[in-house]
Amino acid sequence: MMRSLGASDSEDARASALAESRLLRFALLVALGCLAWSMVAEADDGRVEIDQAAAIAGGVTWADAPGFPVMISEPGRYVLTSNLVIPSTASEGIVFGPRASEASIDLNGFTISREGAVDE
Numbered sequence: 477m478m479r480s481l482g483a484s485d486s487e488d489a490r491a492s493a494l495a496e497s498r499l500l501r502f503a504l505l506v507a508l509g510c511l512a513w514s515m516v517a518e519a520d521d522g523r524v525e526i527d528q529a530a531a532i533a534g535g536v537t538w539a540d541a542p543g544f545p546v547m548i549s550e551p552g553r554y555v556l557t558s559n560l561v562i563p564s565t566a567s568e569g570i571v572f573g574p575r576a577s578e579a580s581i582d583l584n585g586f587t588i589s590r591e592g593a594v595d596e
Contacts, residue, residue, distance in 0.1 A: 523582075526570075527558035537576075545571045551578035556586040564591045 526536055526546060534542035539549035544566035548554060550573075562569040569588045572579060 523553045523555045525555055525557045526560070526581075527556065528560055529558075531560055537573075539573060545569055547571055547573060548576045548579050548581075549573035550575055552576075553580055553582070555582040556584050556588075559586045560588045562588065562590045 524536060530536055531544060531546045532542060534540050536546050536554075537549040540547040544562050545568040546560075548570060560569055569590075570581065
């Protein structure tokens with residue numbers, strides 16, 4: 477016996493499709509949220525990144541003024557993300573304040589050199 481598709485069946489199918497669509501959207505949002513959280517966790521591993529732009533802008537630590545030297549004023553892990561070129565007018569590239577006794581710098585394969593310096 478064949479049964480014709482009535483209004484009730486059509487409404488049930490529509491409601492089922494809508495519920496499935498909402499469930500898929502929710503699952504996608506959860507997956508994207510987990511991905512975003514994991515990316516933030518990887519980027520925020522406690523290291524402070526220093527590059528030429530950060531050195532010029534200042535603010536690497538609370539006591540760091542714009543330009544050179546870069547003042548490391550607190551303990552932590554610091555890592556270079558570019559070469560630092562110290563202008564000839566600056567006396568130093570990076571200095572450590574008295575509260576930075578537990579600070580370390582990973583040069584990460586980069587160099588700190590003076591502007592106009594010639595490699596020997």
